[in-house]
Amino acid sequence: MIIIGEKINASLAGIKGIVLERDRTGLLELARTQAAAGADFIDVNVGTGVGSREDEICSMQWAIETIQEEVETPLCIDSADSAVLEAGLKARNGRPSLINSTKAEENNLEQVVPLARQYDTPLVGLAMDKAGIPKTVEGRLRACEQIAAACEKHGVSSETLYLDPLVIPVSTDINQGLVTLNTIADIKKQFPAAKTVMGLSNVSYGLPGRTGLNAAFLHMAIYAGLDAAITDPLDKALMGAVKMAEVLVGKDRHCRRYTRAFRK
Amino acid sequence: MIIIGEKINASLAGIKGIVLERDRTGLLELARTQAAAGADFIDVNVGTGVGSREDEICSMQWAIETIQEEVETPLCIDSADSAVLEAGLKARNGRPSLINSTKAEENNLEQVVPLARQYDTPLVGLAMDKAGIPKTVEGRLRACEQIAAACEKHGVSSETLYLDPLVIPVSTDINQGLVTLNTIADIKKQFPAAKTVMGLSNVSYGLPGRTGLNAAFLHMAIYAGLDAAITDPLDKALMGAVKMAEVLVGKDRHCRRYTRAFRK
Numbered sequence: 001m002i003i004i005g006e007k008i009n010a011s012l013a014g015i016k017g018i019v020l021e022r023d024r025t026g027l028l029e030l031a032r033t034q035a036a037a038g039a040d041f042i043d044v045n046v047g048t049g050v051g052s053r054e055d056e057i058c059s060m061q062w063a064i065e066t067i068q069e070e071v072e073t074p075l076c077i078d079s080a081d082s083a084v085l086e087a088g089l090k091a092r093n094g095r096p097s098l099i100n101s102t103k104a105e106e107n108n109l110e111q112v113v114p115l116a117r118q119y120d121t122p123l124v125g126l127a128m129d130k131a132g133i134p135k136t137v138e139g140r141l142r143a144c145e146q147i148a149a150a151c152e153k154h155g156v157s158s159e160t161l162y163l164d165p166l167v168i169p170v171s172t173d174i175n176q177g178l179v180t181l182n183t184i185a186d187i188k189k190q191f192p193a194a195k196t197v198m199g200l201s202n203v204s205y206g207l208p209g210r211t212g213l214n215a216a217f218l219h220m221a222i223y224a225g226l227d228a229a230i231t232d233p234l235d236k237a238l239m240g241a242v243k244m245a246e247v248l249v250g251k252d253r254h255c256r257r258y259t260r261a262f263r264k
Numbered sequence: 265m266i267i268i269g270e271k272i273n274a275s276l277a278g279i280k281g282i283v284l285e286r287d288r289t290g291l292l293e294l295a296r297t298q299a300a301a302g303a304d305f306i307d308v309n310v311g312t313g314v315g316s317r318e319d320e321i322c323s324m325q326w327a328i329e330t331i332q333e334e335v336e337t338p339l340c341i342d343s344a345d346s347a348v349l350e351a352g353l354k355a356r357n358g359r360p361s362l363i364n365s366t367k368a369e370e371n372n373l374e375q376v377v378p379l380a381r382q383y384d385t386p387l388v389g390l391a392m393d394k395a396g397i398p399k400t401v402e403g404r405l406r407a408c409e410q411i412a413a414a415c416e417k418h419g420v421s422s423e424t425l426y427l428d429p430l431v432i433p434v435s436t437d438i439n440q441g442l443v444t445l446n447t448i449a450d451i452k453k454q455f456p457a458a459k460t461v462m463g464l465s466n467v468s469y470g471l472p473g474r475t476g477l478n479a480a481f482l483h484m485a486i487y488a489g490l491d492a493a494i495t496d497p498l499d500k501a502l503m504g505a506v507k508m509a510e511v512l513v514g515k516d517r518h519c520r521r522y523t524r525a526f527r528k
Binding site (some may be wrong): 207217252 | 435438439440441442445471472473476480481484486488505508512514516517519523526
């Protein structure tokens with residue numbers, strides 16, 4: 001399982017200030033702790049919701065340059081704005097990265113997919129279109145098809161595509177857990193070379209006992225075919241849930257990673 | 265999810281004595297606590313491993329008669345011996361029951377399946393044959409096909425058939441978790457009217473942290489299509505795992521059973 005550390009996200013309280021005040025120590029602490037906890041990528045989202053596009057571009061440059069001086073872990077450059085993504089990719093200067101994200105919307109695809117080609121960097125595609133997140137598995141797969149078609153058009157291999165089925169809280173629509181899980185399974189069938197990725201925590205929004213629900217959803221998602229999770233690598237319950245799921249679906253030969261993690 | 269309480273099993277230390285000594289109080293305590301915890305069926309297995317077939321028949325009659333005087337919960341009559349099963353069914357005298365079990369072995373099918381017809385009682389069929397438990401999904405499905413064919417031959421509806429994919433510890437073969445889960449999913453496709461049932465705890469044999477692993481496996485199995493679990497209804501972690509899984513796969517409209525269970 002590929003773990004993408006989610007903690008550097010300026011929409012979160014506490015992180016916004018780090019970005020706006022250029023708090024180098026605070027930023028590096030978030031990067032170092034996630035790297036030490038075993039994150040395969042560290043997500044970097046500097047969208048504070050205040051200021052201009054230029055401000056976000058400058059923030060992304062600052063964040064990327066600051067982190068990569070001290071931390072070698074690959075970075076996941078996270079923005080809805082292709083100019084911000086490109087600023088991050090330029091600052092990375094060829095170091096291992098992940099573009100997060102594009103979606104099934106023509107303008108966005110035309111701006112973001114060529115960056116994946118130009119910077120030879122894998123790309124997250126969200127299973128949503130200009131109307132939002134489709135409520136059905138079929139709708140989400142149509143969005144994935146549109147993203148995969150744009151990748152093919154621009155010469156981006158589906159092996160470097162991470163498709164995100166997206167997660168809607170079950171408290172707002174009880175069928176949405178199954179829609180996400182079945183979308184993962186169908187993506188693996190229809191795009192066998194692509195990877196699947198998702199954030200977990202939305203599923204339990206509005207319900208009590210969220211950590212347990214998120215872990216249960218992760219177990220199911222890993223059985224359905226999830227390859228990567230955008231999550232908190234410092235959350236021991238969720239990281240334990242990954243190790244348990246891997247042993248149960250045969251991805252931990254001789255059960256060694258599980259037993260080692262359990263002893264810790 | 266249908267819960268079959270597993271605690272009255274004379275192969276377990278502590279239960280053997282209850283059966284051999286005809287400990288009415290001890291037996292009723294096990295039945296009452298499982299019923300109070302919400303078991304849909306209470307399994308009754310009186311195979312102590314000592315004594316004759318006649319002894320086991322007498323023990324089954326005693327156990328069934330003793331329990332049903334005080335507890336109304338349906339009973340799951342559990343033996344590999346058709347004569348013991350029939351003794352239990354006779355003692356039930358038409359009360360709701362489940363026959364546990366037959367398997368894909370001709371003599372056994374010819375002895376047990378007619379009981380399901382004669383006593384109009386649902387039946388558990390194990391996905392194994394005379395050579396043991398097949399290592400592959402295809403092998404287990406072939407066993408299920410043989411059981412389903414015997415049911416059809418004897419006029420037993422597949423709606424009253426509970427197919428058990430069986431569980432081999434992942435510590436002995438890392439692929440076996442996935443074999444069981446994929447067998448559940450394929451049973452639901454190939455025999456849509458039949459139910460699926462399994463015991464959980466074998467999966468984690470030989471590994472640390474068994475409760476967590478069993479719960480994770482239950483989450484995956486419920487997503488794969490598990491209808492019934494043979495488990496300990498007094499185990500709060502596992503019963504909580506059932507409630508979590510049901511909310512995530514859309515089987516708990518308005519999330520009410522989950523939130524009620526969580527508050528407790």
